[in-house]
Amino acid sequence: MNISYLTLKEISHHKLQFLLGLLAVTTAVTTVVAVMFAMRAFDLQTEKIVAEQEEKVTKEMNRLENEMRKITKGLGFNIYIFPEGQNLNEVYAEGYASKTMPESYVTKLAKSDIVTVNHLLPSLTEKIEWKEHKRTIMLIGIRGEIPMMFGAPKKPLINPVKEGGAILGYELHNSLSLKQGDTITIKDRQFTIQGCNKKRGNIDDISIWINLSDAQEMLNKKDKINAILALECNCSSVDRLAEIRQELTAILPGTTIIEKESKALARAEAREQAKRTAIKQIKSIKQHRSVMKNEKNKISNTTTTLIVILAMGFIAYLTFMNVKERVSEIGILLAVGNSTPTILVLFMARAVIMGISGAVVGIVTLIGFYYIFVDKIFAGVLLTDLFDYREVALLLIAAPLLTCAAAWLPAFSASQKDPAAVLRHK
């Protein structure tokens, strides 16, 4: 015969008392796990809200980017690359560069792995007399966009002009009553009007865009260009001009690079601002949720602690009652030659069994609860999201430990009983 035999027999004899203790453990475990479930569910909800918000922001960013692309298309480019030795005063005064550079420069640039620039547009511009209509115009030869070799393909920002085609600035087609499909003559050369631009309120209004090769022939500048327009789209760096200059001059040494006054830049900055605001907003949501969580935590910690303490107090009381009922047993066990520690073990074994079975019942109850209400309360939440196996193991250890702690004092007092006092007949 051993202690475990005695313990099990005693438990089955004092069923009600034992079940009350077990109920206390179960209540405490259930509370702890339920609070854990609730906190997990709250976290999951937070994640969902933040994810939704982030998705919204991403969508909004994409929308802004698209909008910007559209706007930028109308606004033109914002970086000029001019030939080596070009006097900028002259450019500002005349609106174009007098020096030229090989057209191959743009190909060279396009083949480089430059990341700051996304769109390249070579041009050959010259102010000429449109003697057919007796006025001064800007003749601009463009080749359309040169695709970059590296990086993701981008939607072109400018539509090329076909050979023999021309696009007219607002002032020109408006005053001469020209429209798409009409034929015009420039320097004895015939062009078909491919497009008429809207009013822009700048020199563009008196410009004519033609195909680059047409311009090169007309201006006698075969394989030459006098500017490359480039749109840099990565506006993240504050000193973006220095950044782009460094990159470009490494590939095309000697070229002069200036930044055009740019509404696109303002747009990009607005977009950056919007992004920062959105990030701030998400951060503030997270912060708010974490404050809420802290409050919830405080409340649930208090509740849990209170219930655990109450359960422990109740178990201590029940164990005390159990000891009181069993003093005669303690006396005889000592009389037949058992030691004091054996008595302690006898009562602690009971606490261990109570703790483990209480925890098991509690966990099983909650799992049952989960499956019963899986559709109503826990929709889309997996049981393993709510608690994992390590936590179950921890509970199965913590519950008997706390039960033992609660039972310790009465059990210890039982082991300290004076057998003489118990066994003396009064």
Place this chain on the structure above:
Amino acid sequence: MSVVIKDLTKTFSTTDGVVTAVENINFEIQPGEFVGVHGPSGCGKSTLLLMLGSLLKPTTGSVEINGVDLYSLNNRQRTNFRADNIGFIFQEFHLIPYLNIHANIMLPSVAKAVQGADERATELAEKFNLSARISHVPSTLSVGEKQRVAMARALFLSPKLLLADEPTGNLDQENSHIILDHFKQFADDGGIVIMVTHDAFALKAVARTIAL
């Protein structure tokens, strides 16, 4: 195996002052003796018995059993000594309510593992005429049966000294007789029985009396 008591005194300090339960007692008991210790209620019989049984430390004096001074042993040694040598019987039986008779008889095997414990318990049940009750719990037994269970339990580890505190206190004459016969037989087999009692009938059965 002999029991030697020298200058044994036990006092208790209570809120009402010091109570002297046992004062300066000396005696010696040899193997095979069945001794009755008697005196009026409150004269210190139970106190003396518990001191003899290594469960209560005397204030002064010594208890030597088989040459071993009980209270010079440490707790563990004394506990083991008790399991090895002493059996107790009380007026109140002190049976364990949730164990059946068979399990109650073999209760001492919790303290000291013995080979063939089950068989030994069955044997003792037979010896004390309890075979029919072996799977019953104590609450269903008569007082006579209860005391026989307590006696069987006391003999389970084959002690050399039996200590009985008013063993017939709750029994009728017939059942007292049965218990007293078993004591006599235990002494005849070479053991020592020390029975404290104020029961005149029980005292008739003993070979030697010590008055307190």
